[in-house]
Amino acid sequence: MGIAECRADFPVLARKIDGQSITYLDSAATSLKPHSVIDAISEYYSQNGVNIHRGKYYLSEEASDAYERVRYSIAQYLGAYGNEIVFTKGTTEALNLVAQGLNLKSEDVVVGFLDSHHAQLLPWRRVSDVKLVSLNSDGGINLEHYFELLKLKPKAVVLTHCSNVTGNIAPIKQMAIAAKEACDAIVIVDAAQSIPHPHLSIDVSKIPVDFLAFSGHKMLGPTGVGCLYGKSEMLDQLRPLMLGGGMVDWVDIEGSQERKIPHKFEAGTPPIAATLGLGAALSYLNQISEQDSREHTKELAAAIIRGAMDRDYLQILGPKTTENRCAIGSLRIKGCDDLSDIARALSDSYGIMCRTGHMCAQPVVDNQMGGEILRISSYIYNTKEEIERFYLSLDELVSFLGI
Amino acid sequence: MNWKFEQVKNEIIYAYENTRFFRKHLEKAGLNPKDIATLTDVARIPPTVKKDYRQTFPAGVIASGYNLKSPYVMRFQSSGTEGDRLVSVVLSYDLARRQASCISVNPKFSSLWKPGLKLRTCRFAAPNCSDVECANPNSTMESRMLPDGTLVLPVYHDLLTTPEHMVNMALDEIEEYDPHLLFVDPTHFAFLIRAMKKAGRSPHKTEGFCIMSGYTLCTQVARRQIKECFGEDVAFADMLGMSELGYLGFECPHGHQHMNNEDYYLEFICDGRPAEPGELAELVITTLGDELSPHIRYATGDLYRLSGSECPCGNPAPSARAEGRVKNVLWLSDHSVVTPREIDEVVGPAPWIDMYQMNQIKEGEFVFRYLRNEAWTQQQEINLTRDLQEVLKTKNVICSATQYLPADRGGKFISCMSSVAVLEEKRRELSWV
Ligand SMILES: Cc1ncc(COP(=O)(O)O)c(C=O)c1O
Numbered sequence: 099m100g101i102a103e104c105r106a107d108f109p110v111l112a113r114k115i116d117g118q119s120i121t122y123l124d125s126a127a128t129s130l131k132p133h134s135v136i137d138a139i140s141e142y143y144s145q146n147g148v149n150i151h152r153g154k155y156y157l158s159e160e161a162s163d164a165y166e167r168v169r170y171s172i173a174q175y176l177g178a179y180g181n182e183i184v185f186t187k188g189t190t191e192a193l194n195l196v197a198q199g200l201n202l203k204s205e206d207v208v209v210g211f212l213d214s215h216h217a218q219l220l221p222w223r224r225v226s227d228v229k230l231v232s233l234n235s236d237g238g239i240n241l242e243h244y245f246e247l248l249k250l251k252p253k254a255v256v257l258t259h260c261s262n263v264t265g266n267i268a269p270i271k272q273m274a275i276a277a278k279e280a281c282d283a284i285v286i287v288d289a290a291q292s293i294p295h296p297h298l299s300i301d302v303s304k305i306p307v308d309f310l311a312f313s314g315h316k317m318l319g320p321t322g323v324g325c326l327y328g329k330s331e332m333l334d335q336l337r338p339l340m341l342g343g344g345m346v347d348w349v350d351i352e353g354s355q356e357r358k359i360p361h362k363f364e365a366g367t368p369p370i371a372a373t374l375g376l377g378a379a380l381s382y383l384n385q386i387s388e389q390d391s392r393e394h395t396k397e398l399a400a401a402i403i404r405g406a407m408d409r410d411y412l413q414i415l416g417p418k419t420t421e422n423r424c425a426i427g428s429l430r431i432k433g434c435d436d437l438s439d440i441a442r443a444l445s446d447s448y449g450i451m452c453r454t455g456h457m458c459a460q461p462v463v464d465n466q467m468g469g470e471i472l473r474i475s476s477y478i479y480n481t482k483e484e485i486e487r488f489y490l491s492l493d494e495l496v497s498f499l500g501i
Numbered sequence: 502m503n504w505k506f507e508q509v510k511n512e513i514i515y516a517y518e519n520t521r522f523f524r525k526h527l528e529k530a531g532l533n534p535k536d537i538a539t540l541t542d543v544a545r546i547p548p549t550v551k552k553d554y555r556q557t558f559p560a561g562v563i564a565s566g567y568n569l570k571s572p573y574v575m576r577f578q579s580s581g582t583e584g585d586r587l588v589s590v591v592l593s594y595d596l597a598r599r600q601a602s603c604i605s606v607n608p609k610f611s612s613l614w615k616p617g618l619k620l621r622t623c624r625f626a627a628p629n630c631s632d633v634e635c636a637n638p639n640s641t642m643e644s645r646m647l648p649d650g651t652l653v654l655p656v657y658h659d660l661l662t663t664p665e666h667m668v669n670m671a672l673d674e675i676e677e678y679d680p681h682l683l684f685v686d687p688t689h690f691a692f693l694i695r696a697m698k699k700a701g702r703s704p705h706k707t708e709g710f711c712i713m714s715g716y717t718l719c720t721q722v723a724r725r726q727i728k729e730c731f732g733e734d735v736a737f738a739d740m741l742g743m744s745e746l747g748y749l750g751f752e753c754p755h756g757h758q759h760m761n762n763e764d765y766y767l768e769f770i771c772d773g774r775p776a777e778p779g780e781l782a783e784l785v786i787t788t789l790g791d792e793l794s795p796h797i798r799y800a801t802g803d804l805y806r807l808s809g810s811e812c813p814c815g816n817p818a819p820s821a822r823a824e825g826r827v828k829n830v831l832w833l834s835d836h837s838v839v840t841p842r843e844i845d846e847v848v849g850p851a852p853w854i855d856m857y858q859m860n861q862i863k864e865g866e867f868v869f870r871y872l873r874n875e876a877w878t879q880q881q882e883i884n885l886t887r888d889l890q891e892v893l894k895t896k897n898v899i900c901s902a903t904q905y906l907p908a909d910r911g912g913k914f915i916s917c918m919s920s921v922a923v924l925e926e927k928r929r930e931l932s933w934v
């Protein structure tokens with residue numbers, strides 16, 4: 099399957115609002131869902147609908163088998179083992195699970211990054227002494243500063259593969275190796291923005307990554323399910339965050355015996371339908387070649403950067419090159435502090451859906467742009483023409499709004 | 502021949518008179534045991550399939566006069582995949598008889614039948630084959646000991662995730678129990694051997710015991726690793742069996758599978774007729790003298806090619822090559838079929854591969870994943886890719902090394918599978934299942 103033909107697989111894109119078709123430019127927040135994912139979810143509810151890992155009856159075994167197969171296929175995608183994949187609600191829960199479970203002390207140093215999402219910052223702040231790596235002048239990661247901070251012998255480094263604000267792709271292999279060499283720090287990667295792109299897939303058997311987190315909903319899957327990959331030695335030591343049914347082998351009056359990994363982290367009934375949907379999403383992504391994904395991303399990123407650079411009234415965050423970049427553009431409109439009117443009008447008059455605010459990454463947005471931004475982010479179903487249309491619409495709006 | 506027909510006829514009459522399922526089955530086909538007057542007439546009886554036995558267990562398939570608590574009744578359970586599970590019962594002496602007829606084709610295994618020998622067996626295969634909790638890391642040797650002297654060794658459901666301490670536990674237990682027979686899934690056992698080497702350990706011994714492989718197709722890659730570890734002379738043979746019936750066939754010293762046509766009436770069916778030698782055929786089994794749960798024309802979903810010539814070992818039992826399961830064959834775009842065994846022939850003993858899995862993703866799309874070792878070179882991968890492309894008649898074959906291959910949920914490791922072959926319309930073309 100080529101990227102060019104995939105639009106037809108996304109039913110939302112056929113929808114009209116007030117007679118206007120949709121230009122969806124907020125995929126960094128969440129992606130749209132293809133038919134196959136929707137079908138997998140509704141098929142579970144219409145044909146099965148029962149709990150997993152419970153009974154010996156046919157439907158329960160069928161559901162359990164399907165559920166566990168998703169785990170295996172994710173493991174294969176990452177180059178991990180099946181028992182190293184923990185299902186969570188999403189990236190946020192996965193990162194909290196690690197931060198809470200490592201038994202860090204408040205004086206332990208953790209090296210984080212200015213451009214990370216709040217999900218890769220706040221959980222660490224609660225349990226440790228977080229030192230942030232700054233950005234260099236073009237919005238990329240200041241590697242010198244990172245190496246400097248490694249001298250503090252941090253217990254952990256918390257990396258973000260692709261920033262949801264700058265779209266910048268961090269050299270995580272180099273950074274992870276440096277962290278191991280400097281002080282054998284635990285390496286935790288937020289892959290929420292990179293995993294959706296086949297050309298940015300990570301092979302954990304080749305990079306010294308201890309934990310890696312991502313969400314299903316940004317990679318064509320449903321909301322409510324995500325993953326934590328953890329090296330089995332690390333998961334063995336990690337303390338579960340949630341306790342309850344399904345995570346113990348044995349409970350008596352005095353105590354209990356935890357199940358083996360990954361099950362000891364999966365207390366309670368999981369979102370079964372969503373997980374099956376995630377499996378379908380992965381199958382869908384597996385049909386897209388790395389090459390197609392890379393070229394498409396490059397084309398869109400070029401259109402995003404060019405559009406911003408061509409306009410005096412716009413400032414774009416992050417490196418101005420398509421190398422090591424996702425097709426995300428965070429824009430500041432000079433002289434306009436309240437972007438809500440713009441976002442509303444883009445949507446109502448042009449059918450263009452994009453986001454305004456701090457993008458859950460306020461430190462970097464405030465530091466680099468001095469306030470709110472307008473973010474466009476694109477994915478496999480977007481076209482260069484849609485990006486161009488966004489800029490032309492913005493031109494019109496800006497002049498009519500008198501900015 | 503007449504004698505065989507008598508046996509088949511008796512089995513049919515017995516099943517008709519004593520099991521509710523088979524009586525209904527014959528009646529539905531408008532037949533009565535009296536209609537079966539020659540061996541050719543047997544083919545008029547519509548085959549029975551696993552689903553029939555699952556749906557009517559226990560009331561429809563256990564013969565009147567027996568129940569699960571009757572003496573000598575053994576209960577077996579196979580997890581199957583995709584809802585293909587089954588609980589079945591066999592009389593222990595039938596099982597022993599079938600086993601003895603099969604194994605008699607290989608003199609290397611005669612030591613197992615010494616009179617008075619209290620056989621010690623260690624089993625290393627997918628969990629779920631019995632009721633013991635071999636996948637529980639905290640289980641003890643005692644808790645995994647079966648009444649017949651079989652010690653079930655510990656292993657995880659997902660083979661490659663079995664942790665080191667459990668591997669060591671399994672190896673320690675083999676040393677301690679000192680079995681006469683190691684009964685193993687070949688892929689599982691090859692994994693254990695690799696883990697053993699990695700832990701710097703060596704085999705507990707290299708002679709004076711037997712290794713039997715079963716459960717899944719014995720790949721040449723697994724066979725090579727077992728032979729490398731235990732030596733060419735170790736008593737090693739591949740057995741064919743089904744959890745619901747027991748032994749079906751056994752490998753002779755010439756490396757051929759001889760089928761047990763003493764305790765069963767075996768049919769090899771191709772396009773609804775008896776197959777010629779060399780033709781791809783489904784095995785259909787009728788038990789003989791099974792008073793507990795007779796199976797009449799039981800379509801196995803397993804494919805074979807009958808050999809046209811006599812085996813040099815001199816054993817008269819028919820020899821055949823097991824090709825794999827109907828639901829695991831690969832369907833090519835020109836509508837021809839490549840079996841798991843044929844894929845294994847292409848891969849061969851491949852000293853550079855530890856384990857592999859061929860997967861047909863969809864029509865015309867194949868992925869071959871494998872675990873590689875130090876003997877690997879890029880050129881070997883290129884050559885194998887080319888060979889696979891040739892047999893599969895498409896360029897669309899991805900060949901890639903990995904460190905993880907998942908077992909199926911029941912714990913079996915399937916070396917060749919296809920999402921096309923599982924479709925009902927495809928299965929029907931080759932089989933009744
Ligand atoms: C880089 C990054 N990390 C973490 C998250 C949080 O993901 P979720 O809300 O699915 O937990 C996001 C989502 O916006 C993100 O972009």
Ligand SMILES: [Zn+2]
Nearest residue numbers: 753757812814
């Ligand atoms: Zn022979």
